[in-house]
Amino acid sequence: MAKKVALLVGGWSAERQVSLDKGKSVEKALIEAGYDVTVIDVKKDIPALIAALTPKPDAVFNNLHGRGGEDGVIQGVLEMLEIPYTHSGVLASAIGMDKPIARRLAASVGVPVAEGRVATKDEVLSGKVMDAPYVVKPTNEGSSVGVRIVLENDNHPPLDAESWVYGETVLVERYIPGRELTVAVLDGVAQAVTEIVSQTRFFDYEAKYHDTRTSYVMPAPVSDDVYNTALDYAKRVYDVLGCEGLARCDFRYDDSKAGATGLCFLEINTQPGCTAESIGPSQVIRNGKTFAELCAHLVENARCHALDQANQTAHGAAPSSDGAAATQKKRA
Numbered sequence: 001m002a003k004k005v006a007l008l009v010g011g012w013s014a015e016r017q018v019s020l021d022k023g024k025s026v027e028k029a030l031i032e033a034g035y036d037v038t039v040i041d042v043k044k045d046i047p048a049l050i051a052a053l054t055p056k057p058d059a060v061f062n063n064l065h066g067r068g069g070e071d072g073v074i075q076g077v078l079e080m081l082e083i084p085y086t087h088s089g090v091l092a093s094a095i096g097m098d099k100p101i102a103r104r105l106a107a108s109v110g111v112p113v114a115e116g117r118v119a120t121k122d123e124v125l126s127g128k129v130m131d132a133p134y135v136v137k138p139t140n141e142g143s144s145v146g147v148r149i150v151l152e153n154d155n156h157p158p159l160d161a162e163s164w165v166y167g168e169t170v171l172v173e174r175y176i177p178g179r180e181l182t183v184a185v186l187d188g189v190a191q192a193v194t195e196i197v198s199q200t201r202f203f204d205y206e207a208k209y210h211d212t213r214t215s216y217v218m219p220a221p222v223s224d225d226v227y228n229t230a231l232d233y234a235k236r237v238y239d240v241l242g243c244e245g246l247a248r249c250d251f252r253y254d255d256s257k258a259g260a261t262g263l264c265f266l267e268i269n270t271q272p273g274c275t276a277e278s279i280g281p282s283q284v285i286r287n288g289k290t291f292a293e294l295c296a297h298l299v300e301n302a303r304c305h306a307l308d309q310a311n312q313t314a315h316g317a318a319p320s321s322d323g324a325a326a327t328q329k330k331r332a
Helices: 016-032 044-052 072-079 089-095 099-108 121-125 205-209 225-243 279-286 291-300 305-314
Strands: 004-010 036-042 059-062 116-120 134-137 148-150 169-174 179-186 189-197 216-218 246-253 263-269
Touching: 004 016, 016 036, 016 291, 036 044, 044 072, 059 072, 059 291, 072 089, 072 305, 089 099, 089 225, 089 263, 099 116, 099 225, 099 263, 116 121, 116 189, 121 169, 169 216, 179 225, 179 279, 189 225, 189 279, 225 263, 246 279
Parallel strands: 004 036, 004 059
Antiparallel strands: 116 169, 134 148, 134 169, 179 189, 179 246, 189 216, 246 263
């Protein structure tokens, strides 16, 4: 009998439509892999979600993005229901979505981050929070939602007070000129380095999902030193956050600096876009898996983290360290 998989799509974040669109590719891949798939359009209605998950499926494929979907909220619900789910658990998801905390943890394992601080919205509007150029971004949104670069002699305020709906705090970071690099990590193994070439000022929401001029170059045309350092940094961040399954680390690379000294961590995405063409899966596909095999791999490794840890403790075994034996893939 085919394993029953509930595919969660939609959600209530700014990335709802992205989840719905990309979920179609995941559904097709899971059916191809032989699973009995039920698609659930998740709304901000927990009783309705529980009803849709009754009777319990064998696993949940979490294809939600943004707040509620990749910040530990839906993971907590699934933990309560004791239903195994894909990708990272509650803690790693919450930390990965909280950019200031993720930055601090990255720095703690020797991964460079841009100069930055958390400021209030009023401080940012005063224009005195940091000398330009700098970047303002929400502390807990994905897909570059709400991100703006503030340049010298800008005639516009650092953010639009009326349209800023992301809370009273703002992450302000020194703008790093140069190139966009990104690394997917699967089960603790860094996969490859992709350079994102966008026609917008940076890889913003428009460039990610609507601008057909955006291109992805894999492997990234950088030196071996930069390439392998990006792999190493991505694995370090993945491990220190305790991520599982598929995640993706984004970097800025200032190629005017010597070697890998211009490489700077931006953020980690614990629920990266999941189609065969998406950056994370495309790196895994390059290394030998088909997209259907990747989706099946995520399902077969789905787990309910708290329950697994309780079972390990009950049997006298310490919980394993995520990705402890993993190594990254050098440039082919």
